[in-house]
Amino acid sequence: MSSNATASIQLTIDGTPVSVPAGTTIFDAARLNGIPIPTLCHQQNENPVGVCRVCVVDIGQRVYAASCIRQAEAGMTVKTSTEPVLAARHTLVELLMSEHPSPCARQQHSGDCELEQLAAAAGIEQSRFPQRAAPRGKDDSSAVIAVDHEACILCDRCIRGCDDIRDNWVLARRGKGYQAGISFDNNLPMGESSCVSCGECMVSCPTGALTTKRVVGTELGRGEVLDPAELLHLPIFENVSGTFLELNQKAVVKRRFRAGEVICREGEFGSTAFYILEGTAEVFLSSPIAHVKTEGSSHGFFSRLKSMLAPRDEHARSEESARPFIPIDASVDLPYDNPIAQLNPGDLFGEMTCMSYYPRSATVRAQTDCVMLEMLRNVLDILQRNKTFRAQLERNYRQRALDSHLRGVPVFATLTPDFIGHLRDRVELVRFNPGQVICRQGEVADSFYLVRIGFVKVSEERPGGDLVLAYLARGGYFGEIALLTGSPRTATCTALDHVEVVRIAGEDFRLMLDRFPEVRHSLETIAHERLDANRLRATQVQNVPIDQFLANGLMEAQSLLVLDLDRCTRCDQCVRACADAHDGVSRLVREGVRFDKYLVATSCRQCRDPLCMVGCPVGSIRRRNSLEVIIEDWCIGCGLCASNCPYGNINLHPFPVELDDPVMPGRKIASTRVKATSCDLCHDHEEPSCVYACPHDAAHRVNPPEFFAGVLKQSNPLKSNPPKR
Amino acid sequence: MLIDATHRKWFGGCALGLALATSVYVPYSLHAPQGPKGSSSLGLVYGSVGFAFMLFVGVLGLRKKFPVWRVGRASWWMRGHLWFGFLSFPLILFHGGFHFGGPLTRTLMWLFIFVFISGLLGAALQHFIPRIHTAQLPMETIYEQIDRVRVQLATEARQLVDETCGALEGEVSRSSERQRAAAAGAGVTANLTILFGLQIGDQASNELRQFLENEIQPYLDRAGTRASRLGNPAQARAMFQQVRVLLPPTLHPNIDDLENVCEEKRQLDQQSQLHKVLHGWLLVHVPLSYALLLLGAWHAVVALKF
Structure with missing residues (x-):
């Protein structure tokens, strides 16, 4: 065997006698002897397949042979560049060029498209053959x-x-x-x-x-x-092509941070993620964990409204979240009472900022001297798809974050450590790209999902279009209704951005319900509430002439500030009153859509499709079952909800706060932090200030379906629909 | 404020008050030995009540200054302002017995007449102009934003023209090779037609740019409508129609947008004018009212003391 493998054979290529080991292909034989043969489908590190036929040579037989797969034989006479061979290659290249978008992306970027280089060498400017009729996309x-x-x-x-x-x-x-x-x-x-x-x-x-x-x-x-x-x-880049890394070379850098140095700040916009190689870092929220509370400072006629910050134990609002953990863009969640946690080597943070360009959800500071990889989206994508890295990420998640993630959802707060331990090895982290459907309405349910990263849109198919039921951020969950009732999925869940969900299989979910009746009870209650809310929405949608509202998005609203333009003298008293009621920050702009003689002013509409909730890096904006928007205490004031609201109805309210001095630890410095706010309908008062202050009786808070039904019936809608809070 | 059926109670109350005041005044004026006088008991009552109404009416300004004070809905205060203000006038006339008196009281009366008339004018303007506003200005914006919106409109117009001319020039350059080739093989008449078509494309682009430079841009850059033909809706329509004729139908939507930009500017100008009218009367009414209240108070002090 050994003597056969090393035995040489003699052949002639283009008139030159050559000697090569037996088993060598003609292509390699020519190359080893400095005779180039053009090719497209063949490269040295891959097995030859001979599909492009550009490497054809004349070996004196009836048809030309593809030199990349044809083995050299003793005494063979090979002609690589005779006139007919060149003509055959020319035709092949011309045929390939006829379907090639010239210049292609590679030719445009680096000028090294092998096909176009061959065509140029053969003097082919335009193919004689017709182009492909059906594009391949x-x-x-x-x-x-x-x-x-x-x-x-x-x-x-x-x-x-x-x-x-x-x-x-x-x-x-x-x-x-x-x-x-x-x-x-x-x-x-x-x-x-x-x-x-x-x-x-x-x-x-x-x-x-x-x-x-x-x-x-x-x-x-x-x-x-x-x-x-x-x-x-680095193990996390195992199996990645070196050339590919070279192309993305400057998209990942090594950075060193000294102890105490801030790596990123909450609310800042960024485009990178960090992977800790050495050292530890602390992640925390420096924004006050409190919500904006507006109330009268004294009672009586001359009461003035004042806005202040109040945590949930001081001022509880209806349906306030009782979550013990604050979701952030890292492998850990932060406890509500003391929002600080530690990140260790092997931890990744800033994924959502990097992949979906959301603001940073927390401040990260080096606890010890740290070495980190800072990377852009292309490199993070490579990592997230890398099997080794995925395994490490999942391991970290199961060990460190699954517990707090599950406990962060109030209904799962009572799960015992041993059951979480049971789930630890069974849950699956699944990624979805923007627009990808996670589960579809009508499908048989086999899993329960917990959102880990990104935003999920829950919608229901209706005649005339989909109706958005909810947007779920980190900590949100879905899929329980079908598993509880044994019916098909009641809604379609779609990834809005780069989403990662924790998938709990149906059998584990049922086991959990059997072992923890209180979890079953809570989930059933929530499922009923969700189904009731869906049914209510369905009734509302069916009972009003929707086509007229849909065009203006008015159907999305639950409560509208409506100005009767025949009465309004455009004096802006309503805006002034709103500003006066909220420490000079107006939550109302006297502009918006018109319907008949009414102006729907820019003030929170409590939309049924609340786009403001998409992208909140800490998931602090949500709505109550009444659909009213509520901003949780851990809002970091990044302003993304304000810019997402298509109606400009969310404002940022500044508050003076005392923060730790980054230069002198232990000392406090005065600073300002903003909190997102939306119209609170001046809860402390009988009537919203904008309505109360309108001297011309033009401003009214109305329930849109009733109000516009009145308008469409040509009656005075304000008569049948008295101003509402 | 729109004066409609919701004012019925106020109207009834005022009518009743006026009837009562008149029914007392008529016998009093007929039987008073020296005729009705402000210094008489009844005259003082009319004066005090009238001045109290005037003070109440004047407090509306303060009420507006502190809109969150829970001292009654602002619309209630506005209704009171209108109807008590209206009622105070006959009461003050009854107080003076329809005499204007000495220099101070004469000044006061003339002031009051001006305030009253300007108030009536304001009420009438507030009654009618918002409806005109609503009916004629669907594109209105916040008054303070008008200048900013005008700048945006100018930018938008330029972009639209660039886009249209770009499309037009692209169309010409794309088709020119093909058409010139076709023209080369066609008869003389067809040849001229094709080449003429290409020339028209170039011309239309130039015309549109000139229209922007000479008409649209100056119109959008300046507040007011008088100086430009585009300020007149009929003329503007005709001008845009002429532009449409020059262009292929596929580009007509761009011209529609351009026409809308000019229409919005025209509406903003009109809004600006209406706003000045709707709120301009306050420049007369408010200072005169304060002067009236001050002088009225001075008159009361002087009259009671001396």
Whole structure:
């Protein structure tokens, strides 16, 4: 065997006698002897498949042979560049070019598209052949790799890179003939597939079909840039293509922080995540854990309203959350009473900021001297898809965060440590991309979900369009109704951004209900409340002429401040009164949509689709069962809800606070913190100040369906619908 | 404030008060030996009640200054302002026996007449102008924001024109090669038609830019409508119609948007004018009212003391 393997054979290539080991392909034989043969589908680290046929050579037989797969034989005469061979290659390249979007992404970025280089060398400017009739499209779902199926020449290099080299088995061929292409898993978009973002496919691709995404600002201007070789030494980058890391080199840096140095501050906008390599850090909230309370400072005629901060034990509001933990964008939650926790080596924080550009949810300060990796979205995506890193992340979560995460949800507060221990090895962390459906209305229920990262939209399919039932942030849960009742799913749950949920299998969920009757009771109560609220909404939607409201979003409202424009002299007394009632911060703007002679002023509408709740980094804005908005005590004043509200109905109210001096520990300094507020209808008074102060009887708080039903019936709606609080 | 059926009770009360005051005044004026006088007991009663009403009416300003004071709804105070203010006038006339008296009282009476008339004018304006506002200005904005919105409109107009011209020029350059090639193979008439079409595209773009520079931009940059033809809705409509003729139908929505921008500006100008009218009378009414109250108080002190 050994003598056969090393035995040499003699053959002639382009008139030159050459000697190569037996079993060598013609392509390699030529290359070893300095005779270049062009190719597209073949590269040295992959098994040859001979699909592009560009490497054809004349071996004196009836048809030309693909040199990459044809083994050299003793006495063989090979001609690589005769006129007919060149003509055949020319035609092949021309045929490939006819379907190639020239210049492709790779050619545009780096000028090294192998097909276009071959075409240029062959002097092909325009193909004689017609272009593809049906486009194959693009796939932009991955955060790091752009897929242009149009530029794919079906060389299979990516498939061999994924399957043979990296052993990931994500890529394969799909379709036949004109429909043929590459596919991820069972023809899923790349971002939704099980792709681990190792980048091997991209570095294997000869054209612009798979390219690295050139996102603006993919370079970090600070920190120590790491060599790909150094990165590959870190276990979390195991199995990632070195070339791919090289392409993303400046998107991950090593940073050193001294003890006491602030790494990121709550409320700041950012685009990076941190991974702790060495040292420990403390994560905490410096905003006061309290909500805005507005009340009269004295009773009687000349009472003045004053806004102040009050924690929930001093001033309890209806349906105030009793959560013992505050959800943040890290592997741990913060206790409500003392919002501080420790982060250790191997912990990742800032995922939501990095992936979805939400504001930082907490302040992180180095407790000891720390070394961290700071990374941009493309690198975090690579990590999050990396099997080793995922395993580490899940391990950390199960060990450190599952307990507080479950206990952070009041209904699970009574779970015993041994049952949480039981769940620890059974729960599954599942990721979803923006827009991906987690569970669909009508499906059979098999799991219960707890939101760990991101926002989930819960909607119900109705004739005429979907109705949004809720937005769930970290700590929110769904899927219990169908499991409790044994009926199909009652709503569709969709990931609004990069979502990660904790999936508890149906059998574990049922076991939990059997072992903890109080959990069953609480869940059943909540399920009933949710179903009742859904039914109420369904009645409201069906009983009013919705088409006229939907156009203006008025149907979304539960309570509206309506100005009768025939009475309003535009004196702005309502705005002044609102500002007066809230320490100079008006929660009302006298502008908005018009309906008939009424102006729906910009004041919280208590929408049924409360977009303000999407993106809160600490999940502090939610609504009561009455749909009224409530802002929890742990609002960090980042202002995202204010900018998300399409009607400008959330304001930021500044309050003077005393904070720890970062320069001199132990000393306090005066500072200002803001808290989000929305119209509170001047709860302490019989009537909202805006309505009370209108001298022209033009301002009214109304219930929209009743009010507009009155308008549509041409009656005086204010008669039948007296001003409401 | 809109004076409608909701004022019925106030109207009834005032009518009753006026009837009562008149029924007392008529026999008093007929039988008083020296005619009705402000210094008589009844005259003093009329004066005191009238002045009390005037004071109440004047407190509306204070009520507005502190809108969160829970001292009754502001609309109640406004109704009181209107009806007690109205009633105070005949009471003060009864107080003086329809005589204007010496220099101080004469000044007071003339002041009162001005205040009363300006108040009536204000009430009438507040009754009618909000409806005009609502009916004619669907695009109104907050008055203080008008200048800012005008700047935004100017930017929007420029963007629309750029977009339209860009589309037009792109269309011409895309089709020119094809059309010039077609023209080369066509007959003389077809050739001229095609080439003429290309020229028209260039011309339309130039015309539109000139329209922006010469008409739209100056109109949007300045407050007021008088100086520009675009301030007149009929003329503006005609001008935009001419522009539409120059352009392919696919670009007409852009011209519709441009026309809407100018229409919004026209409405903002009109809103600005109406706002000045609706609130301008207060510049007369309020200072005169304060002067009236001060002089009235002075008159009361002087009359009672001396």
